[in-house]
Amino acid sequence: MATSTPIDFKKVAIDVVVAALMALIVFGPIVGVVLDGYSFNLQPSRVAWMVLAVMVGRGVLSVFLQTPRGAAMLHGLESGGAGVHVRQPDYKSRLRWIIPLLIVVALVFPVFASKYLLVVVIGGLIYVLLGLGLNIVVGLAGLLDLGYVAFYAIGAYGLALGYQYLGLGFWSAIPLAAIAAALAGCILGFPVLRMHGDYLAIVTLGFGEIIRLVLNNWLDFTGGPNGVPVPSPTFLGLEFGRRAKDGGVPIHEFFGFEYNANAKFIFLYAVLFLIVLLVLYVKHRLTRMPVGRAWEALREDEIACRAMGLNHVLVKLSAFTLGASTAGIAGVFFASYQGFVNPTSFTFFESALILAIVVLGGMGSTVGVVIAAFVLSTAPELLRSFADYRVLLFGMLMVLMMIWRPRGLIRVSRTGVALRKGVAP
């Protein structure tokens, strides 16, 4: 279409006036009248700025959508787009250079890092683990899990309470937390996964709240809001403290090096990094196995899959429990790096944050999730002054991403297969 229609400024004006009126009604009372006890303070200038911003935004959008590019974009938004981008069969990804490079950087990193940087990066890696786990559930299998943080809590409290009541340590807690979280996922998921997908979202949301409320209210067992202390991790029975606590040997005495306060964090970083690599590899393989293909097929069209003879409950359940067990492992790391757990770490906001990681990174895309996890978990460290607006920004991010790119920033792409010569098509 070469002919460009002139911009209809009357329509733009009407759009702007309607938007301004709506903005005035919506923002006027809540932003302009601030409650103060049983009386109020007026703040009209805030309302004026917000209405002005809405008017300008609406005007620009209205003009843009009437240009040919805007019309093309609007059309692109409405069509939704395909699920997976297929590359040429002989395509070689640049990732095969980037990944070894990143691993080398990650191995060298703790030698130079300060304690603050180590703590931030460990936090980031925990979110990578959580993002990868939820990505299996939401991104690959298309099941919306809003109580993902419950499995994270099971892992964290598994270590804390396991140490308190059963004397479990860091190493035994990792597999046990994974199993406990997977079992919880299985028990919750099995009945619910038979039903319509949207119900899963609300049931998991309820489950997440149940876990948090029980942790908060069961004072005798979990310590309630006061939380539970978590033991330091050990390596082959060696401790990381300056002095051994109960009959153990500190690691710096055993190997005869200078005491280093970072040792505990370097150790946690190393183990966490290995586990993230392992999970990445497992996920990479799983998406190429029948079960991984079944997850994605089920996400795209459930009825067709069932007609082809897939057991939809078992396929979904495998994704759900696998995601849950990843969260359980992440919980163990979270608990031992904090040294303490309490229920405020496991609110719905945490679930929403992990969901934002998956949504931003691209549903099903591993690279995207790793990047998004680091960006979203370290962004609050960099943007301390915007701390009040963090939740607002996450919310806007979710809405805009769904409108603009419902499948995430990074496209899921897969290398195609060439037909061999001499094989009948």
Add this chain to the structure above:
Amino acid sequence: MMDGIFLQQMINGLTLGSVYGLIAIGYTMVYGIIGMINFAHGDVYMVSCYLAAIGLAVLSYFGLESFPFLILGTLIFTIVVTAVYGLVIERVAYKPLRNSTRLAPLISAIGISLILQNYVQIAQGSRQQGVPTLLEGGWRFDFAKGFVQISFTKLFIIIAAFVGMAVLTYIIKYTKLGRMCRATQQDRKMASILGINTDRVISYVFIIGAAMAALAGVLVTMNYGTFDFYAGFIIGIKAFTAAVLGGIGSLPGAMLGGLILGVAESQFSGLVNSDYKDVFSFGLLVLILIFRPQGLLGRPLVTKV
């Protein structure tokens, strides 16, 4: 065992339940018409609580003291502004996603929910807000074992909620708008072929849902007096539980489900343990979905190709 506590919790439960029913209407109508769980609905209710308090404060600042005018003015103000919220949210966050993937509107709704919470927190501050008691007094009945107290506020809430539901039932059953809603709910494509502007009907449904939530917001604010920006989350899940309990998509089901959930929750907190009343409600939700996903009055969901 008809002792005082049981009857008192029954009355508290009916009050709470009629509020749940009003909010559940928003969930059930939206689900019925576009098959989407509107996660932001609880937060629309929260906004309406703030609007009710603001309305009361402004009206009493202008010297309006008599209860009927005060409450009527607050109701009209809150319902109109909250309805605009419902409309704007639908236009901005859900309408562009009508043909998108199945998860997209759900995630967008969670985004709106976070936005509303944080926006109110920034605009109004994160402390608890409150309103003065408007309607004093009540009836008190003495028994051999204890007593029962029915405050006028509770009576007003139950009556107002039932009037609201009756008006809505009338609209859906006997007016042209109601017929358009029902037609769109039964078959959206067929309704649009027959000349119904389904996009507009969907907007109306969001407006009606928000208006009902606004009524609930005014009533709850009157009864409990305090609220904060986080109030919509828990009550939202509970109202959704009520909608599922009654059968999602069914209007009488939402009201019935609300009343049953309210009474069950009040009895649980009165007779067993009030710390775990939220756990009880969410547990009930999980159990209903496992054993009777179509609810009490709903029809089983059939998926067609």
